[in-house]
Amino acid sequence: GAVVSQHPSRVICKSGTSVKIECRSLDFQATTMFWYRQFPKQSLMLMATSNEGSKATYEQGVEKDKFLINHASLTLSTLTVTSAHPEDSSFYICSAPGPDNQPQHFGDGTRLSIL
């Protein structure tokens, strides 16, 4: 079945560093991808909708200059957390609708820890 691959699975870095997370759809094309964030013991919160060839759509309260999204191809969306700080530490997850109206498929998530 359709698979979404997310990389890296874990990042530990110093405060002030910018971190890029990749989300790839394997064996299918995704013109739309979604980025979520999940804090410990909480549910997933949608951050933004990534649109191939156009600007991402951000949810209310999500800083677009802080969380840069680039959907440069039909199989790749990237989320860059710019100048990350400890409060940005979280579990970041992407998803993409499967082909032929299949349900959304999720990546395995990226655990980001900012020291």
Added chain:
Amino acid sequence: DAKTTQPNSMESNEEEPVHLPCNHSTISGTDYIHWYRQLPSQGPEYVIHGLTSNVNNRMASLAIAEDRKSSTLILHRATLRDAAVYYCILSGGSNYKLTFGKGTLLTVNP
């Protein structure tokens, strides 16, 4: 987005059936009912979805009330690997964003 209401937690014994309820009284006519589950430190996994009729797949069954204001996810024989948070979500379709609630934490006892 139409909201769903689920119990915070449920407990089951291994190899017994599990019925996970979900209330969605404000569901619209075009909303699909989706179920996903999430194991610790993993992304959510699709379980099943339906619109009006009951649905079965290799993982579970979905029973949808006639008025569509509630649904039940049925795991026919729970295993330890079914222990997860189960989310009931309403969505217009696969290309639509999913709004996650708190879900139901299912514990499966050996």
